[in-house]
Structure formats: structure tokens, C-alpha cells
Amino acid sequence: MKGDNLFGLKLNREIFLQFSRLIREKSGVFFDLSKMYFLETRLKRRMWERGISDFISYYDLLKTDYSDREFKELLNEITIHETSFFRIRSQFQTFSDFVLPELIKAKVDSKNPYLSFLSAGCSTGEEAYSIAISVLEKIKFPSMSMDFNVLGIDISIDTIEKARAGLYGENNVSSLSEDVLVRYFERVDGNYKIKDFIKNRVLFKYANIYSDMDMSGIGGFDVVFCRYVLIYFDDSSKRKALANLKKVLNPGGYLFVAPSESYNVPDSF
Ligand SMILES: C[S@@+](CC[C@H](N)C(=O)[O-])C[C@H]1O[C@@H](n2cnc3c(N)ncnc32)[C@H](O)[C@@H]1O
Numbered sequence: 001m002k003g004d005n006l007f008g009l010k011l012n013r014e015i016f017l018q019f020s021r022l023i024r025e026k027s028g029v030f031f032d033l034s035k036m037y038f039l040e041t042r043l044k045r046r047m048w049e050r051g052i053s054d055f056i057s058y059y060d061l062l063k064t065d066y067s068d069r070e071f072k073e074l075l076n077e078i079t080i081h082e083t084s085f086f087r088i089r090s091q092f093q094t095f096s097d098f099v100l101p102e103l104i105k106a107k108v109d110s111k112n113p114y115l116s117f118l119s120a121g122c123s124t125g126e127e128a129y130s131i132a133i134s135v136l137e138k139i140k141f142p143s144m145s146m147d148f149n150v151l152g153i154d155i156s157i158d159t160i161e162k163a164r165a166g167l168y169g170e171n172n173v174s175s176l177s178e179d180v181l182v183r184y185f186e187r188v189d190g191n192y193k194i195k196d197f198i199k200n201r202v203l204f205k206y207a208n209i210y211s212d213m214d215m216s217g218i219g220g221f222d223v224v225f226c227r228y229v230l231i232y233f234d235d236s237s238k239r240k241a242l243a244n245l246k247k248v249l250n251p252g253g254y255l256f257v258a259p260s261e262s263y264n265v266p267d268s269f
Contacts, residue, residue: 005053011040015055019043022062026071027155028210028237029079042077046070072206076158080232083123085176086130087227091256095131095223099254100138103222104146106252115148118221120209120245121229122152125163125194125202126172131225132198133184142201151218153207163204166194210237215244224249227258238264 019039020031031039043058052058062071086092107113119128128150139146154160173181173192185192207214224245230238246268249255255269
């Protein structure tokens with residue numbers, strides 16, 4: 001069968017650069033030459049699935065598939081999804097102690113008691129649910145007088161499905177206190193499932209922060225978390241993604257990036 005004889009196939013520099021350019025153009029994610037072997041193995045996995053036995057045919061498929069279906073499958077393979085609940089505790093502390101009280105007060109004063117949060121590059125959902133738990137810890141009883149929602153977006157379809165399921169193993173929740181586990185999770189077959197009252201406030205969907213079209217479909221966020229996403233972008237892609245994030249953030253809103261990414265954030269923030 002086509003695709004069976006991929007074993008000895010090697011990506012050369014020229015074809016690697018073609019793929020790298022295409023991936024950057026469509027997603028912002030940048031592969032330099034040090035990632036050649038990584039990309040080669042991931043491309044071969046997809047080629048095997050599709051029964052394709054040479055890189056150029058696979059490249060042509062990506063270029064001509066206007067639905068981007070195969071490109072999304074490839075993105076599942078090449079994106080890094082590492083995440084955890086309350087990743088970088090100090091940021092969540094700042095979010096709870098400083099950002100949330102200020103926002104809640106401003107919303108109450110303006111008689112617009114609704115808060116909206118974005119987890120951009122949400123991976124399997126831990127960040128979005130950590131935001132929701134932090135907010136629930138503050139406002140205790142969401143109601144007409146103060147309510148909120150969280151949107152998680154990602155370009156990896158597999159992770160979005162996992163995020164929607166909200167089902168986590170023992171290892172994923174090991175950093176959470178017993179208190180938090182009891183309040184926000186139920187036990188399902190030895191795993192931990194996010195309870196429905198949180199899930200109802202957290203939505204997940206496919207969207208690419210690098211795409212003007214995807215980002216024009218969302219907006220009005222009081223706080224955007226976009227952490228450990230921009231590190232995979234080159235400088236010009238970072239600028240474009242940050243400009244898109246600025247557009248979806250309410251005036252006076254907050255952006256959280258990972259500590260190593262902060263030097264990329266322009267003064268306009
Ligand atoms: C390393 S994870 C970080 C998850 C979470 N933000 C955190 O800090 O724990 C990076 C996520 O960003 C997603 N991603 C990469 N490029 C993206 C893009 N252009 N638009 C949206 N999500 C993207 C990846 O699929 C991956 O799930």
C-alpha cells in the first residue's frame with residue numbers, strides 16, 4: 001500500500017523549508033532547522049495515515065485542500081500541548097487578588113455585571129477551567145448580579161475535544177487541594193470530571209490566534225490568557241497574533257502571557 005514504504009524517507013532542507021513556510025503562513029507556528037527531524041517524523045505519521053509516500057505529494061495536498069482538514073490534522077501532530085491546572089500559581093494569585101476584584105468592582109459600578117475571559121491556546125482545558133474556578137472562588141454564586149463565561153480556543157482539534165470532555169486523570173489534578181477537588185470535580189471511574197455548573201460556563205472552539213478571520217468572530221474579553229503559545233512563533237507572527245489579541249480585549253482589560261514571553265508584548269498593551 002502507498003505509505004507503507006516511508007521508513008527510509010528523509011526530509012531534505014529545501015522541502016523542510018517549504019513545509020516550515022506553509023505552517024508559519026497558516027498558523028504562526030515557526031519551525032527552524034533544528035526541528036527538521038521532529039517535523040519529519042510528524043509528517044510521516046500523517047502521510048502514513050493518508051497513504052502518501054512522498055513529501056511533495058503531501059505538501060501538494062496541504063496546499064490544495066481548501067477546507068484545511070488535513071492541515072488541522074497535521075497541527076494536532078506538531079503542536080505542543082503541555083499544560084496544567086493553575087500553571088504559574090503566582091499569575092493566578094495576581095488574577096484573584098488584584099485583577100478580579102478590580103474588574104468586579106468596575107462591572108458592578110457600570111451596571112454591566114458580566115465578565116468574559118479568553119484562554120487562547122487552551123490545550124486540554126486546564127487553563128480555562130482554572131480561570132473559571134478562580135472566578136467562582138471570588139463570586140461564589142453567579143447570578144444576574146454577576147456572571148461570567150470563559151472561552152477556550154486552540155488549533156488542535158484533539159485537545160479541544162479533551163477540553164470539552166473535562167475529564168482528567170489523577171496525575172493531572174495532583175496539584176489541586178482536596179477542597180477544590182470536592183467542590184469542582186466529580187469522580188468518574190477513578191478519574192476526575194469537571195462538574196456541570198462550571199462546564200456550563202466554559203466553552204471551547206477551534207480558532208487560530210494568527211488568523212484575522214477566526215479572531216474577528218470573537219471579542220469583548222476582560223482578560224485574555226495566552227501563555228506558552230507565542231514561544232512557538234517567530235517575531236513577525238508574534239506581532240500579528242498580539243495585534244489580534246489586542247482587538248478582542250476590552251479597553252482596560254488584562255493580558256497574561258508566560259514570563260518568558262512578556263518582552264514581546266508591545267507598549268500598546
Ligand atoms: C504549550 S500549550 C499551552 C497551554 C496553556 N496555555 C498553558 O499555558 O498551560 C500551547 C497550545 O497552543 C496551541 N496553539 C499553537 N498555535 C496556536 C494558534 N495559532 N492558535 C491557537 N492555538 C494555538 C497549541 O495547539 C497548544 O495546545
